[in-house]
Amino acid sequence: MPDNPEPNHDEPSNSRSAILERSAEPDAPARTASRLAVAAGDELEGSGVRFSGVTKRFGDLTVLDQLDMEVAPGEKMVIIGPSGSGKTTILRVLMTLERPEAGTVEVGGEQLYHEERNGQLVKASEKHVRQVRRKISMVFQHFNLFPHMTALDNVSFGPRKVLGLSKDEANERAARLLEVVGLGDKFGEHPARLSGGQKQRVAIARALAMEPEVMLFDEVTSALDPELVGEVLNVLRDLAENTTMTMLLVTHEMGFAREIGDRVVMFDGGRVVEQGPPTQIFGDPQEQRTRDFLRAVLDRE
Amino acid sequence: MDLTYEWDWEYAWEILPDLLDGLWITIQATFFGIILAMILGLAFAILRRSEVRAISWPTAWVIEFIRSTPLLVQLFMLFYVLPHYGIRIDAFTTGVLALGIHYATYTSEVYRSGIEGVPRGQWEASTALNLSTMTTWSRVILPQAIPVVIPSLGNYLVAMFKEVPLLAFITVFDVLGEGKAACTRNFQCVEPYTLVGVLFLIVSIPSSILVRQLEVRLARQP
Amino acid sequence: MLEWNLWRALLDGTWITVQVTVLAALLGTILSILSGLAGLSSVRAVRWANQVYVDFFRGTSAIVQLFWIFFALPFFGISLSPLLAGVVTLGLNMGSYGSEVVRGAIRAVPRGQTEAAIALNVTSFDRMRYIIFPQAAVTMLPPYGNLLIELLKASALVSLITLSDLTFQVQILRVNGSASTTQLFTIALVLYFLLAMGITGLVRAAEGYLGRGLEIGRGARRS
Ligand SMILES: Nc1ncnc2c1ncn2[C@@H]1O[C@H](COP(=O)(O)OP(=O)(O)O)[C@@H](O)[C@H]1O
Ligand SMILES: [Mg+2]
Numbered sequence: 001m002p003d004n005p006e007p008n009h010d011e012p013s014n015s016r017s018a019i020l021e022r023s024a025e026p027d028a029p030a031r032t033a034s035r036l037a038v039a040a041g042d043e044l045e046g047s048g049v050r051f052s053g054v055t056k057r058f059g060d061l062t063v064l065d066q067l068d069m070e071v072a073p074g075e076k077m078v079i080i081g082p083s084g085s086g087k088t089t090i091l092r093v094l095m096t097l098e099r100p101e102a103g104t105v106e107v108g109g110e111q112l113y114h115e116e117r118n119g120q121l122v123k124a125s126e127k128h129v130r131q132v133r134r135k136i137s138m139v140f141q142h143f144n145l146f147p148h149m150t151a152l153d154n155v156s157f158g159p160r161k162v163l164g165l166s167k168d169e170a171n172e173r174a175a176r177l178l179e180v181v182g183l184g185d186k187f188g189e190h191p192a193r194l195s196g197g198q199k200q201r202v203a204i205a206r207a208l209a210m211e212p213e214v215m216l217f218d219e220v221t222s223a224l225d226p227e228l229v230g231e232v233l234n235v236l237r238d239l240a241e242n243t244t245m246t247m248l249l250v251t252h253e254m255g256f257a258r259e260i261g262d263r264v265v266m267f268d269g270g271r272v273v274e275q276g277p278p279t280q281i282f283g284d285p286q287e288q289r290t291r292d293f294l295r296a297v298l299d300r301e
Numbered sequence: 302m303d304l305t306y307e308w309d310w311e312y313a314w315e316i317l318p319d320l321l322d323g324l325w326i327t328i329q330a331t332f333f334g335i336i337l338a339m340i341l342g343l344a345f346a347i348l349r350r351s352e353v354r355a356i357s358w359p360t361a362w363v364i365e366f367i368r369s370t371p372l373l374v375q376l377f378m379l380f381y382v383l384p385h386y387g388i389r390i391d392a393f394t395t396g397v398l399a400l401g402i403h404y405a406t407y408t409s410e411v412y413r414s415g416i417e418g419v420p421r422g423q424w425e426a427s428t429a430l431n432l433s434t435m436t437t438w439s440r441v442i443l444p445q446a447i448p449v450v451i452p453s454l455g456n457y458l459v460a461m462f463k464e465v466p467l468l469a470f471i472t473v474f475d476v477l478g479e480g481k482a483a484c485t486r487n488f489q490c491v492e493p494y495t496l497v498g499v500l501f502l503i504v505s506i507p508s509s510i511l512v513r514q515l516e517v518r519l520a521r522q523p
Numbered sequence: 524m525l526e527w528n529l530w531r532a533l534l535d536g537t538w539i540t541v542q543v544t545v546l547a548a549l550l551g552t553i554l555s556i557l558s559g560l561a562g563l564s565s566v567r568a569v570r571w572a573n574q575v576y577v578d579f580f581r582g583t584s585a586i587v588q589l590f591w592i593f594f595a596l597p598f599f600g601i602s603l604s605p606l607l608a609g610v611v612t613l614g615l616n617m618g619s620y621g622s623e624v625v626r627g628a629i630r631a632v633p634r635g636q637t638e639a640a641i642a643l644n645v646t647s648f649d650r651m652r653y654i655i656f657p658q659a660a661v662t663m664l665p666p667y668g669n670l671l672i673e674l675l676k677a678s679a680l681v682s683l684i685t686l687s688d689l690t691f692q693v694q695i696l697r698v699n700g701s702a703s704t705t706q707l708f709t710i711a712l713v714l715y716f717l718l719a720m721g722i723t724g725l726v727r728a729a730e731g732y733l734g735r736g737l738e739i740g741r742g743a744r745r746s
Binding site: 306307378 | 579582586587588590591594595598652675676677679680682690692693697704705708711712718719720728
């Protein structure tokens with residue numbers, strides 16, 4: 001691990017157009033790649049995730065219907081599907097932002113919403129949830145950066161207040177992460193003064209600073225102006241290729257999904273319609289609904 | 302400490318009629334006070350919008366000054382100073398005057414927001430129709446501005462009601478004035494002041510609810 | 524103009540007014556925060572008890588509360604000094620209004636902020652302390668400033684329970700005939716106005732301080 005990584009502001013580049021980025025070959029910047037992985041703690045083992053019979057309702061609307069789904073440790077799973085199909089809800093259930101009505105969720109072999117007491121599975125205490133939740137972090141569509149904190153404080157806040165690092169250690173970790181996502185010159189800026197792409201990179205650094213074993217990305221480029229998508233995808237690609245973290249990504253960037261996904265899951269109506277390796281889902285989809293969806297999305301592009 | 306105070310029902314019953322008489326005075330003062338506040342406040346609001354800076358600027362300062370100084374002091378001032386200038390009005394009228402002037406500074410703000418809520422196009426259309434300033438205000442702007450501000454005015458009505466007891470200190474026998482009198486007459490103060498408090502709750506809580514409903518109803522209208 | 528000893532009395536009174544206002548503001552601020560948080564509690568009994576407090580103090584009048592505490596409470600064996608009675612009443616009263624200010628401002632912080640904090644595994648206490656409250660505080664300040672001015676104005680009520688604040692001193696000087704009534708009241712009003720301007724200035728400064736970094740696109744953009 002480099003003790004004092006020199007700042008490198010030109011990568012990932014802001015200047016290349018999104019289209020170029022998306023059609024770029026996956027052999028993208030190698031030097032940054034390793035540095036990001038190192039900064040993010042690439043030795044960390046990813047955890048597996050297992051949803052069993054998870055049901056989530058909003059009033060009369062059943063958004064997740066007895067969902068069974070497994071994610072292997074270190075797997076990069078891409079979730080696609082039409083709007084309103086429940087993709088966000090899956091990630092939010094895993095992040096404990098929505099409590100499911102039925103079913104269990106396991107992370108790294110541990111129950112998230114339940115704990116074992118006297119040989120029985122009972123509703124987990126807040127303490128237990130927090131302990132399991134440590135393994136997970138999430139990046140949001142709308143960034144949700146803390147507007148009253150500088151970029152550096154946004155990233156160092158979690159390590160300091162949650163992981164118990166000293167101020168210096170936390171700042172050092174935050175600085176390292178911001179450097180490798182290309183924001184070495186933005187430490188002191190408040191989010192209001194950053195572009196969308198910069199905000200989202202801060203948000204990624206903030207999540208990485210918690211050294212999660214599972215990272216959730218919910219359409220993290222959808223709120224960005226097209227020319228800023230590339231810089232964020234670069235960082236994600238780097239993470240996907242050079243870390244052993246488990247990643248669940250919801251995205252509409254099909255080229256990107258094909259490039260980095262170990263597996264693509266097509267979602268509709270709260271159920272898995274079809275899943276498989278990207279080559280199969282994009283090259284030879286079996287289900288009519290998948291074909292319709294892909295045609296609709298690709299036509300738009 | 303003796304929390305087992307013996308509540309004297311007989312005494313309470315005896316002073317209740319006086320307190321109710323006082324409450325009636327309180328309600329009357331509120332009524333006249335808010336009417337004055339609504340009229341004066343409108344005048345303030347319009348003067349403040351004047352394009353003549355020699356009018357708008359002093360108006361703004363007068364409003365600011367009256368609004369950030371205590372009503373009690375203003376009340377005393379009117380009560381003790383007016384007679385020096387040969388103006389002899391009774392205590393009740395003095396009180397209503399003080400309430401009206403003080404709350405006009407609040408209502409003028411309310412009107413201002415209502416007036417600012419009227420789209421620019423309405424002014425422009427009035428100009429295009431060559432309406433006089435007077436007609437523009439009375440026929441175009443105010444009819445649109447006033448209905449939306451009624452709930453806010455209602456809130457100030459309730460607020461004013463709770464400040465009327467200050468009139469007791471310029472010799473008006475409002476509900477607190479009566480309570481005070483009972484307290485000093487009988488050396489028993491728990492019953493009168495408790496009853497005064499209860500009477501306030503009885504009037505102001507339903508009024509607040511009413512105003513809130515008015516707000517909701519107006520908010521629902523397009 | 525007035526003689527020095529008259530000024531002296533007025534300034535002594537002003538000092539009492541400042542003390543009452545500052546102490547009541549401290550109590551009122553603490554109560555506003557506690558009551559505002561209680562209003563957001565997930566425990567129904569807490570919300571209900573809080574609503575009783577808020578409705579009670581907003582439903583009755585400050586002067587009636589003051590008289591009750593000063594003149595009726597002694598019959599229960601609890602005698603408060605005029606200063607304490609004034610501070611307690613005004614503080615309780617301010618808290619009942621501040622409650623809504625705090626609650627509203629906290630609720631206005633976007634939900635995404637709480638969610639981001641959960642995603643960082645922040646405890647609910649730290650979430651409120653470091654994430655939600657600091658942002659809500661910026662929204663709270665303007666209405667909080669108004670509450671402080673209302674408090675300053677209401678502090679004149681303590682003159683009615685014999686505390687020698689500015690209003691009380693004016694009344695004494697008026698009764699003594701030491702100066703012209705018009706002059707006395709005008710000076711008193713100007714002194715109150717200066718205090719109010721001081722409060723406004725302080726609140727503005729606090730807004731600038733707490734809002735630093737938030738100025739650009741505040742409310743317009745989500746972050
Ligand atoms: N908090 C909520 N309350 C009510 N309905 C919701 C809520 N969140 C999501 N939904 C509904 O659940 C469905 C799935 O939402 P979501 O998971 O956001 O879909 P996706 O991310 O695939 O577009 C949608 O129909 C949405 O309207
Ligand atoms: Mg979604």
